[in-house]
Amino acid sequence: MDKDTVLTHILQLKGIATLLGGEPPISVIKNNKYISQLTPEAQVTDKNVDNNLPSLDHAIHTALTGEIKTVILVGPEGSGKTTALEKLAVDWAKGEHLHNFSHVFHFRFREMNLLEGTLSLETLLLNHHGLVPPESIPLILQRPKAVLLIFDDLHQYKHSLDPSVHTLCSDPSQAVSVSCLVASLLHGSLLKGAAFLVATRPTGCLKFLSGSRVEVLGFLKPQREAYVKGFFTDQTVANKSLMHMERTLGFYDFCTSPRFCWMVCSIYKSLMEAGAKLPETVSQLYIDILMHLIQTLSLNEAGVRELVLALGRMAAHCSLSQHSSCTKEEMDSFGFQQFLTSQTSVGVFLQVDGDPESDRCVFSFHSQLMQEFVLAVSFFLDKSTLEGVEKMLEKHKGHAKFLDLFLSGLSEPVQRRPLETLLGEFNLDRITDFKRWFKSSSETTLKGCYKDAHQHCFHLLHQAQNESLVKEIITSSVRRGISYGDLSLQDCATLNYVFTCLGEMELLNLYLTRDLTEEKAEILAPAMSLSHKILLSSSFLRTGAVTHLASALSRGITTDLDLSHTRLGDEKFKILCTGLRDCKLHTLKLVACNLTEASCEDLASVLTSATSQLRELDILFNELGDQGITKLCQGLHSPHCKLQDLHLQSCKLTEASMGGLSAALCSGQSELRKINLTQNQIGDSGVETLCKSLQHPLCKLQSLTLFDSDLTGTCCAHLMAALMSDHCSLTELDLSVNDLGQEGVLQLCQALSRPQCPIEKLGLTRCELTVLVFEELGSLLSSGNSRLKSLSVGINQVGEQGVKHILDAVAHPSCLLEDLDLEMTGLTDTCVEHLCAAVRASKTLKNLELRNNSLTDASVPALVQTMQDSHNMQEMNLRYNEFSEDVFEMLDECDKIRY
Structure with a gap:
């Protein structure tokens, strides 16, 4: 051309x-x-x-x-x-x-x-x-x-x-x-x-x-906005339409379609000019469209009803045969004879290619959605057959994506009533059958753990727009913690609808959401504000999404937020803090969020907020550094700060930041009860600084974890002084994976032997302990002066000679141990008789860790019998010993043994 x-x-x-x-x-x-x-x-x-x-x-x-x-x-x-x-x-x-x-x-x-x-x-x-x-x-x-x-x-x-x-x-x-x-x-x-x-x-x-x-993607949000604003001359009307479209229909995948946008804008314009209510669901939208199209035809009720039933038969044929078009002969078989003479009647609903009266003419639906909608309408309208809803849905499974959604919308009397004024009454038996099927299938679906099936159930509820139905189906027993990560915009809207109907939820689980966009977060914001706990760990949040999350926190009931492994970064965290300063949050998990020193000042401002309720802050694996923690500690001095648990594992800290932390602990304002400093280079001098605060009468600290903190036996003298202080309130101390050695731990034992020493849980895993240390610990446990209930001395190669002293103590009536960790201490079958006797004699022992030792099949009968006979023992862990498959069946006989 x-x-x-x-x-x-x-x-x-x-x-x-x-x-x-x-x-x-x-x-x-x-x-x-x-x-x-x-x-x-x-x-x-x-x-x-x-x-x-x-x-x-x-x-x-x-x-x-x-x-x-x-x-x-x-x-x-x-x-x-x-x-x-x-x-x-x-x-x-x-x-x-x-x-x-x-x-x-x-x-x-x-x-x-x-x-x-x-x-x-x-x-x-x-x-x-x-x-x-x-x-x-x-x-x-x-x-x-x-x-x-x-x-x-x-x-x-x-x-x-x-x-x-x-x-x-x-x-x-x-x-x-x-x-x-x-x-x-x-x-x-x-x-x-x-x-x-x-x-x-x-x-x-x-x-x-x-x-x-x-x-071809069609329209994303900016293109949609431009299109809607170009469609309406009145920008107030355009903004109203756009907002309604985004919050109701805009979440559907097909809203990226320019054709769909034009159709929605056209029907919105018609409805607003008539002063009518805008649709809340895609079912309501197509009800409005069908009514609009019918009203353009010069047909009586009987004629319109017959036309819709003929369209339904055509839709069923196209769906089942997977053919998008029909011949003149097929159209006659569907009951279109009286309508084909008027191209206007058919052309309103169908694409007509050729002369309608010619045998070469073909007919097709303009829209797959309209095809499915008239199929749903005709199913409820038809009174000539007895086919049940379950059989009908099974026939069209995989061919009609929205069929059951349309049936759900049309099953509600408030939604179908306008259509019934034009088409006559629907088949109530079929509607009853659908509701029976819906409740039964939903009950089965929600007992399962398949996210997509749950979401589809929510979609059906959303189309029905019946709050009482949501409460009837989504009972507390089915509100399980399944992850709804990676939601589409459509899924976000339906999930939000369900949460809004329920009023509040225990958990909004969005774990592993790979792309939480601003659009999705905006739709989910009400659901977020109604959730006691929000789980977003291992997710990726766009900047706009963080803004909506912050807003939801500030006006909601959320007490627990997990953003671990979200790569949040300082810029997005600053936005989040606008909501954290005025919310009900008690627990905030920020593990591995790419935060640096820059975020610590924002965190401090959150802690000093008069409305802050934060009790636990997990900020592990972030490169905060000493200067960052020093800034954070300024917040701990505030009388408004309610923080009790602070987890700072692997935050690039050294002894330089311990002064600020120590000053906060003994300031009289700090409520800190637990500090975890695992895998930081605190060093002996850093511990010395902390120990000064432990002896202060205003220090409330009860748990201190210094796992793998670059310590030697030198720090033990300072710890001994702290533990012997009358003001020390420490009940848990973990010093594992530090080279404390024999002399250092013997000093600790002196403090632990005092009746006033508060320590109940002690971690000494892989601390270079000797047989002499184990002997001293055994004496301590059986002395009647120790309060120890939990002791970890694993990965210290003292062999059975050393462990014997601990086992003797376990059997002693004065020993209070409930948890004992003897992993990789060199145990063999030789010690099993002694070990079993100690377990039987103990009145308190509940958990025994024996992983990574050299126990063989020969020890299994005695261990199983001992665990079966013991009333107080709850678990014995025997993983990674030298067992063969021959004894697995015997080990299975005791559900308290892990192997």
């Missing part, structure tokens, strides 16, 4: 304008309302998509100016493929783009379906649309590289593109079947060197095409 002919061919209105068909491309192009759709490359940033990101236009132009000869646009219904193709052709005809092509031909596959018999490429170009003068044909055939052929609607093509079923031709004058002609063009044997642009919904035909594939 030459450029003038292209403009004439495209810039003309075709068919009947209908609400379901979307805004005609010609209208979009003529009125300069085209807003570029997006390709996947647009999703590359933490910020809203802007106009500088790759667009569909850019992707097409780039591909067509390269070496690739075939470009395939793939996108869902109404995503803007047709409009993009026609605009591309118009832009070429106006001389704005694609200057390397001298001729552009535009075809639609649904029109190609109507061609019969045989024809040559020359005939097709000359006669199809009557667009090419004969004298141009030689030029086209001589310079195929300057020719672009555009094919739209590949998914509607009724022939195969499999090259193996065709004898491909290469002669442009040879007459062949239409299917052979198209296959020969697209597989490069005919008009070799020409470029092709093909548009389609996802279809099986794609496997037979090679080329550059461009996925």
